[in-house]
Amino acid sequence: MTARQLLVHQLDHAYGATTVLEGITLAVPAGRTVALVGPSGCGKTTLLHLCAGLLDVQHGRIAQPFAPTAVMFQQPRLLPWMNTRDNIALGLKARGMLRAQRHRAAQDMALALGLTEASLLQFPAELSGGMQSRAALARALVLSPALLLMDEPFSALDVGLRYQLHQLLLEQQARTGMAVLLITHDLMEAVRLADDVLVMRPAPGRIVAHYQPPGAALGRGDTLVHQCAAELQQHPDVRAAFDLPALAAADAPALGRWRITVPDEAQAGSHPVMQIGEP
Numbered sequence: 001m002t003a004r005q006l007l008v009h010q011l012d013h014a015y016g017a018t019t020v021l022e023g024i025t026l027a028v029p030a031g032r033t034v035a036l037v038g039p040s041g042c043g044k045t046t047l048l049h050l051c052a053g054l055l056d057v058q059h060g061r062i063a064q065p066f067a068p069t070a071v072m073f074q075q076p077r078l079l080p081w082m083n084t085r086d087n088i089a090l091g092l093k094a095r096g097m098l099r100a101q102r103h104r105a106a107q108d109m110a111l112a113l114g115l116t117e118a119s120l121l122q123f124p125a126e127l128s129g130g131m132q133s134r135a136a137l138a139r140a141l142v143l144s145p146a147l148l149l150m151d152e153p154f155s156a157l158d159v160g161l162r163y164q165l166h167q168l169l170l171e172q173q174a175r176t177g178m179a180v181l182l183i184t185h186d187l188m189e190a191v192r193l194a195d196d197v198l199v200m201r202p203a204p205g206r207i208v209a210h211y212q213p214p215g216a217a218l219g220r221g222d223t224l225v226h227q228c229a230a231e232l233q234q235h236p237d238v239r240a241a242f243d244l245p246a247l248a249a250a251d252a253p254a255l256g257r258w259r260i261t262v263p264d265e266a267q268a269g270s271h272p273v274m275q276i277g278e279p
């Protein structure tokens with residue numbers, strides 16, 4: 001039986017006369033993380049908002065079978081007049097969960113993500129940026145989402161905190177089997193977290209490369225993540241996407257040690273899922 005998956009098929013999107021996404025085809029199956037990387041302005045946020053239903057599909061198709069879905073934005077977006085616990089419990093309140101029950105769930109998730117009991121009664125303005133990010137992640141995860149859509153949620157964090165939240169996210173995913181679509185500028189973050197890394201080029205935004213880091217994300221050590229990120233950054237399609245100068249022949253890597261595949265337009269066109277090779 002095929003796993004449930006978010007499917008995006010031949011999606012185009014324009015703002016006015018400007019096409020910002022063209023021919024986007026991808027799949028995010030349950031239990032997997034797909035990272036979208038690409039330069040600023042290539043349409044990543046637009047694509048995520050289309051997947052979240054925050055924008056209407058103009059052309060192409062999105063099949064989104066998951067519920068519930070949670071979205072994490074680049075900014076924590078905590079409500080300033082609510083304490084941390086109430087911010088985390090907001091979605092549970094909207095679901096109609098009783099007060100004592102949602103406070104308990106919010107507290108359990110907050111503590112699991114490294115927030116302190118004292119911070120639960122503090123207001124966002126009293127929290128550090130890192131604590132606000134933890135609260136935003138807790139607010140998303142407490143909903144037990146089947147699909148988590150993340151728009152550069154860790155970009156403002158220092159490397160240590162980012163690593164901690166990466167691990168917490170991966171552990172939660174291993175427990176629940178949620179599907180994750182992650183937007184990031186950071187190749188290292190992409191190869192640390194993702195099963196599939198999709199590289200986008202701008203004007204109009206399109207997917208130009210598909211990279212599969214080896215093994216399960218939870219088991220990837222720092223050395224492997226650094227190697228993979230370096231290899232990804234050396235690939236000519238990735239360099240072109242980010243407008244990096246081509247490498248001199250002497251510096252060019254031995255490509256193909258890891259899996260880098262360019263989406264096959266013909267295959268994608270005849271099949272709703274972009275072809276994804278076995279790792």
Ligand SMILES: Nc1ncnc2c1ncn2[C@@H]1O[C@H](COP(=O)(O)OP(=O)(O)OP(=O)(O)O)[C@@H](O)[C@H]1O
Pocket residue numbers: 015020038039040041042043044045046047
């Ligand atoms: N509401 C809008 N109206 C018109 N143009 C828009 C709108 N939102 C985004 N754009 C344009 O669409 C393009 C893609 O924007 P988008 O925010 O999706 O890119 P991005 O890859 O997420 O960028 P970044 O990494 O900087 O967040 C950009 O040229 C942007 O200026």
